[in-house]
Amino acid sequence: MASGRGPARPAGPWPAPARRGTACRPRRGGRLERVPELPEVEALASFLTQRLVGRVVGPVHQVAVNVLKTYDPPLTALRGRTVRAVGRRGKFLVITTDGADGPLCLVVHLARAGWLRWQVKLPAEPPHPGRGPLALRVQLEPAADDPGAPGPSGFDLTEAGTQKRLAVYCVREADEVPGIARLGPDPLDEAFTLEALTALLAGERRQLKGVLRDQSVLAGIGNAYSDEVLHAARLSPFKLAAKLTGPEVATLHAAIGSTLREAVERSRGLAAGELKAEKKTGLRVHGRAGQPCPVCGDTIREVSFADSALQYCPTCQTGGKPLADRRLSRLLK
Template sequence: MPELPEVEALKDFLNEHLTGRVVTHVWPAAISVLKTYDPPPSALEGQPAGRTARFGKFLALSVGDLHLVTHLARAGWLRWQDSLPAAPPKPGKGPLALRVALDDGAGFDLTEAGTQKRLAVYVVHDPAEVPGIARLGPDPLAEGFDEAAFAALLEGERRQIKGVLRDQSVIAGIGNAYSDEILHAARTSPFKLAAALTPEEKSRLYAALETTLAEAVERSRGVAAGRLKAEKKSGLRVHGRTGEPCPVCGDTVREVSFADSSLQYCPTCQTGGRPLADRRLSRLLK
């Protein structure tokens, strides 16, 4: 799933390649992708593209007086093409969800792999009209998101810290991969209750959050849209690396599986050497 660093890089890429061009066609290839119908996608046609903004894991493209907002979900992606096919795409069962064509023949496709179609597109007058954006918590890259603000978000949270970091209404933009990376850098168990963190642990977690995201954004800066997925994977230390040695201590990276996702962690770095049992069967580590 594209998370804050990759969506930030896509925003920068679109601001460089899209701004100032005129949208000539917006072709939905999968009706399920459209979450709004008034204004219709055709209202964007003939309008100049302005700047693109990021809201958490949402991209909001300014087109004329409207905004084309998308959330790429777990398996979605944006694929830029310098030369699009002249014919409109045919709706079908392939990965193409929506195509945007520009006046110079270039454009981009929104695609989604797999059978679970969750990629979402909205055409709105204001990005705040999108429910997912309206309920976002603070952005960790925003000015004012300091250690005190972060600590205040954790007060009274009786949930496991892994879930708190992924909750978009608490902090915007962090998903499964970077929450694993942040917790590993902070030497914190993903199962620890947020409210049980000591002031020192909160401070360490805040520093890990800021450093991990800043480094990921910097690695992604200037990388072409088509190479961002590979760049993300290359920078991960524990997420997606079950069975590999931890780059910090050399212990074996372990995994906890859930119904539709999994987390990875290092026992030596994060849980005092104790392997975590399946979340559904284990007690919370303190």
Template sequence: MPELPEVESLSRFLGERLVGRSVARVYAVAVHALKTYDPPLSALEGRVFEGVERRGKFLDFGVGGLHLVMHLGRAGWVRWSDRLPEVPPRPGKGPLALRVRLGDPGDGAGFEVTEAGSQKHLAVYVVRDVLEVSGVARLGPDPLSEGFTVEAFAGLLAGESRQIKGVLRDQSVLAGIGNAYSDEILHAARMSPFKLAARLSEDEVARIYEAIGRTLREAVERARGLALKDLKAEKKSGLRVHGRKGEACPVCGDTIREVSFSDASMQYCPTCQTGGKVLADRRMSRLLK
């Protein structure tokens, strides 16, 4: 799933190429992905791109007073093309969900939004105010914003009875962190993913706060300047524990372990994070002592 660093890179890449250019045609290939109907998608045609911003894991395209907002879900992506096919796309079973063709004379450039796999979570909205998208309206603070201080972070955790892994992934608490980067942050902070947020000491809160900023900023910097087609590979190569079950921890050399859930999994290092304890598979609903 694209998370904050990848969506940040997407917004920068697309903003450099779209601002000041107009929309010629918008094709909704996967109608199920379109979550709004007023204004219609066609209302974007003839309008000019004013900016592209990241809001958590959402992409927000400002287009002539309207907002084209996207959440890429688990397997969505954006592909840029300097020359899109002339033939309009046909709805079908392929990955193409949306095509936006630019309107500059003789241009033909634009971008396509795709979604792989059988589970469809891609969401596209056209709204007058970005806060009309409920997922955007409920977002917590952005962890890369200037106002996100260690004191603000401590305030978010106060009274939280949930495990810290779940808190970091909750978009209403912090915007943009998902399964992969929460694993990376907790590994960098040397913290068990099962530790209750409300029971963290002042030092532990500070360690996680520092790991959030460092992990996300390093990931954003690694992706700077890369073509869109290279961002997924860069993300995977830059992860130290997530998706690396059975490999050696790059810090201590212990074997990276995994906890599986019904629809996801997380990875961690016992030596670095849990005092050597191996966490049981959550499907077993217990912790190995």
């Protein structure tokens, strides 16, 4: 029950709010969430499929000490193996290789500040540990059908900033990675039907924003695309999932599919270096606080937390009422 100082804080997996008075202040451009999510990782998998499948892995250089989360098999076991497939599991990139002793997978989670850079020609000298963003380098053996190549190709995994969360795993099967083992259904899978979503939300007492971001509920949706989905569905980010009506669940299901598939289509065929820019231009509300809503023209608002923010349109999603500071007044349901 709320005290005289204000309403009780609703339950939910939310980070701590930002400074008092900043929760809903529109800011030009907002804060863009650049974390690679399902559409970007799907596009990366497609990009790498064309360049890795059939190629033989050369030296793998671990530059950042903390990037590798497994030790058996070692990264050196990848050398000499042939890449069989590149795929996606939620936000995880999975590179599967074949060898005499069976498959071996290189699994990558790019986290908040990680990225993959394709290199047509890698430097001749192996990388050395330092203060730069390079965390891991995978080199390919020269292709037999391209003897005139300028040098070995491959890719670098990089991570900016001080919070080192980029994670690499070398495993026999992708399901050995804890984050993959706990994933919920993939929203682009044919099995993700309206009935499946209805079952997932039944009895779910958390707010929609948190539910959509929970990887054990749905795999691959993060901060940015949860904002986009909820805007397309015209639903408040703080509405309790269990209180959705049948028509609202159907609308949410349709918005999840259309939002993610449109983003994947926009990214299809783009080089790895172009995906971040495409994500920024393709988003309608996320990262656009202070700008007009592309649907109704109202000003896009923002709710800030300690290390993230969400954006929404009051007219489209909350009956015209801006969401107030969570510590000072009740959230809209």
